[in-house]
Amino acid sequence: MKIKLTFWKVVFLVIMALGLYSTYVRYLHGLGAVSNMSDQFPWGFWIGFDCLCGVMLAAGGFCMVGAVYLFNVESLHSVVRPAVLTAFLGYLLFIVGLLFDLGRPWFIWHQLIYMNPHSVMFEVGMCVMTYTTVLFFEFLPNVFERFNLQQPIKWIKKIYPVLIVAGILLSTLHQSSLGSLYLIMPSKLHPFWYSPALPFFFFASAVAVGLAMTIFESTQSAKALGRHLELSVLVRLGGALLVALWVNALLRFEDFFHRGMLRQILKPSYEAYFLWLELALSFVIPIALLSFKKVRLSPQGLYLASVISLFGFITNRLNVSLIGFETYVGHHYMPKWTEFSVTLMIIAMGFALFGVAVKYLPIFPQEELSQERSTKPQLHVPVTSPVLEHAGD
């Protein structure tokens, strides 16, 4: 156990060291030195992965808040807090990523004073800013509970309906507007991915990713923390994921059909290979897997299907932001290692912060329980879970 911990610590330190070196290059030698971005490829891996995928992977927050607080699906209660934590960290790290990618990050606040309401980027910026604030408030009760501050919890509870509605509204707006960003480039983005329906795809896929991400993160943290995994929750999420994947797949099919693309997407080409990869990972394989009841009822099966679909949607975002431009530009873009290392550093920071938060804050009420259980065996076992499941409200 201890050796394994040290191994991961070493990995973490190596990633951080390389990342810090890249940070130094970024801020002392400029974007040209740290990345392979150019006048032909003004947006690179940081936009494609850190921003587009980062925001997409943080969608679990609004999905779970929506399911539990908006639709009152009580059974999913135990996954709300980790989902909100993931989303909050995701958005914070997205902003960190933005500070690397923006040419003049010290003027990021200009967004607040020089507003251009016609700009999709403006909408994205404002939504991300306000939604991060909303997530902060949704996350705060964890801290208050930790220090047993009853009064502020009451205040937050009072504004909770507003926070919930605002959070989902803002998520709808900017998950979709990340797709709208690309609407202004009909002549540049490859027709496989350029579609007037891009904003709908981005939103619909964010919902699917939110579900897949929640399955992934519950399974992962259960493994890491030695927690008991609630299969009933995962099964519910898996069922919802299957529906969400079908909806996404049908939307994409409709779009290809209406734009007369069906024949072209079947013809082998550079873009077609990437499209096939994307469609296989995001739809074909996970839908096939989840169609088996056996898979839908097994934690490993659900985990596998979720992770595959996550890779599929990540491929989708990278196709839209990078691959889809290569034919237009006329050459390939391959990120420099320093670009990767910054991204890795940000991801590592995310994992570390998640670990710290889980350790010190009541994110998983069950987890404290299992410790208690191990110190005082047998006594609490049957009483616990239903009681503590709602402990944090």
Add this chain to the structure above:
Amino acid sequence: MSKALLYDSTLCIGCKQCEQACATQNNLTYNDAIATEEFQSAHKLTTIVTKGDKFMRRLCMHCEHPACASACPVGALHKTKEGPVTYDVWKCIGCRYCMVACPFNQPKYEWGSLNPRVRKCIMCPDRVTAGKQTACAEICPTGATKFGERNDLIKEAKDRIRQNPSNYLDRIYGLNEVGGTCVLILSAAKVEDFGYPASAKIGDTPMPEYTGRVMEKVPDFIPVWSLVLGGIYWISHRRQEVAEAEAHEKTNGSSR
């Protein structure tokens, strides 16, 4: 009315004096090495492209409805009523959405700088507002680049084609492309061969309309969606309240 530039490639002799005048006007270095670069960059805002005995000039098209200006989140780029699309560096946050949005790939970036700027031809706005012509038009020895009112230049371009139909392709590039541009091009060879995007590809629709169709719905979407979400919240929680109250009544009833 807006000012424009008419570039007639059949008159161009490839002397590159426009490149030099542009560099001087924008405080950029210009030397023999830069003169041989046939592509635009942060240090070369306009360039003459040579193909055999034909020349073509590339520069910002100063669209009537510029994609860059609609894309910029802080409004650093904007269309002036005189025609030029200008850039306020002090507003810019460096998101480079303008570069991705531009159908002509005109905005270029100072990739080596620690406080980088977007660079593109800004049509000498100081000179234009002062009633002068742009630096490139002023220096052009053959009149290949001509400065004037857009409408007058369109008329003149049509006259030139009519008088010398064998000299020109029957087309003014920039007349209708992406809703019209303030740089108009006459040529004997297809502009597409010199790196310009094909008219069919970029179309006549102003680029901002593609995002505008979505953005114009946002102000209506916000209140409607808030109400829907609020309604769902109210209903689902009301149902819970009712269920709880009923359960309470039942237990009370049975205990009595």
